[in-house]
Amino acid sequence: MKSRLFAPGPTMVPEETLAAVGEAPMHHRSPEFRALYQEVTENLSYVYQTASSPLVFSSSGSGAMEATVANLFSRGDRVAVVEAGWFGMRWRDICKAFGLEVLSYSVPREEGTDADDLASWLAEQGDVRGLLLTHSETSTGTFHDVQAAARKVKDKNILFVVDAVTSLGVHELKMDEWGLDAVVCGSQKALMCPPGLSTIALSEKAWAAAERSDLPKYYFDFRANRESYEKSSQPRFTIATSLVKGLGVSLRMIRDEGIEAIVERHCRLGSAVRAGVAALGLDLFSRNPNNAVTAILPPKGIEVEQIRQALLKEHGIRVAGGQGDMNGKIFRIGHLGYYDRGDMLTVIGALEAVLAKLGVPVEPGRAVAAVQEGWGH
């Protein structure tokens, strides 16, 4: 039986990428690696839709989130964090760890952020240096409208910081056009690589803030890393060259497909899987679902773990459970990155079979037909 990863990260990785990752490591100071690093950086600019050069670190996405806080803010700065799930809380925890004053704007986890409500709340908070939010909240499968929120803060003296870890390469994201100041991503999501690299793009406003920041940093020092790249297209420290090589392959595939086509594909993926879920009589957790990960409530009387274990045992399919206090309450199907219609047929077809075996009344084939319909023409 094949092993199939339907988690919201790590995600499936193309074989061409894996082959590159498994090659003998390049030396990080060789001209060949510099050329690759430059190509990767330029292709990341394309994905982020920015004229700036994104930074790449050996770390998880959370490392890049910390890097953003440590470089853009100063001790005692007041920042607003949109808390609508596990990863919104992570922004809060990082800001607190670095001695910032955090104002929390809570959004029910089932719902997306309403930009008008957020703007009204922000207006009452006085001076705020940054607004940090999560574009696609991986823990709940909820979409938060970053573009609408960005419009509200565009002319204010606020740094707009976005966790796009599971939205970049999934949902439309136009860094420069929307006026985003810092956008964080990780390699193991829609960038179709194994985990271990994080990426960050920064606006001019963010770079100016980095000049003023007094928080301690060394490894994640944005300015020192930019200097190294601008001087010689090199990473500052030894980077995970094997993963960079893989990222190079995946980014070439992303450019070939085109970012608009990729966003459109994820739109279909989300629509297809939601149609399948509905046809199975199951409810989504989110009322404003994103196209990266679909969070599903188990049917009455069935435990989440029964479904997850049956999918794994009988179909080799690994889906995620819930994080933190959502553990046992939802299961999550990841479909960001290297996924297509056939994968959605597989996962919904398997879910249909598993539910039937667990005694849930399902009509064989109906959910799979719904996937086809949800995918569209």
Add this chain to the structure above:
Amino acid sequence: MKSRLFAPGPTMVPEETLAAVGEAPMHHRSPEFRALYQEVTENLSYVYQTASSPLVFSSSGSGAMEATVANLFSRGDRVAVVEAGWFGMRWRDICKAFGLEVLSYSVPREEGTDADDLASWLAEQGDVRGLLLTHSETSTGTFHDVQAAARKVKDKNILFVVDAVTSLGVHELKMDEWGLDAVVCGSQKALMCPPGLSTIALSEKAWAAAERSDLPKYYFDFRANRESYEKSSQPRFTIATSLVKGLGVSLRMIRDEGIEAIVERHCRLGSAVRAGVAALGLDLFSRNPNNAVTAILPPKGIEVEQIRQALLKEHGIRVAGGQGDMNGKIFRIGHLGYYDRGDMLTVIGALEAVLAKLGVPVEPGRAVAAVQEGWGH
């Protein structure tokens, strides 16, 4: 022509390890990955010769150096740094970035640290919270006697912090027996993996210091990472699972060979390459060379870059140049990790041919014979 990496990192990686790195990524929350992570941690304890459980991060060795400073010390703490090259200076820079008061003990780069002199100097410095040094200084090829220095501070209230990035798995290092408090390493050195992972082992004294530290950290928070491992054998955040898989394979090879045999092999590797260099009439940069990397002065009238380029072009061999102000003054042959006698014959044989072609009077075969003799019985 084959490509042969003789840099002090990234180093050569066994094919079995590369094959594992190139497999489809494991999910970091799966039982299979937990079992692997536990095995890797236990095998790292073996390499470090400690009863404690080393931590693993997705980062370069410099990230782990920063982590050590941020977790063990507090703002304004006075620490002593042994500066004897590029990586000693890195300890200094990290400590300064985190607001520590740094007392620098300078050692000429050609020489090893004299433990008695260091102890006398330390005794004059008053209250010092930490002593940070480099076991094998990669930039100069110099060995610093950590064991002797450790004896001098063992009973003092000083945290003894060691950069063992290019010494662990090369030179004898007995973390618990010697009373070392924090020992940092990276995957792309003698651990025979691609770059992207760092490892840190900590003493009980270091863990107690971590309880008191007031410096900001999140991603590299030791206590939170230990909690995650102790609770469920998992990394706290998504780690570079592909690299961990590779590290698992390499660590099994390390256990099979045995740490004493590995130290002995590196002793022969160092001795063999130094014998070859001497037979070529070249001088070492260091008067107290380590067995990880051999730093060599070019013959009079020959540029370092001529040698490096000829080795690369004619033999596919990449050796390192000098770092910082050592650029152009030395070249460095790395031989830590997955190297054997045959590799030393290759690199010295190639160097012999290259020097002859550059007009240096060498007797063909003599240096290669010296390698055999230097290797010993």
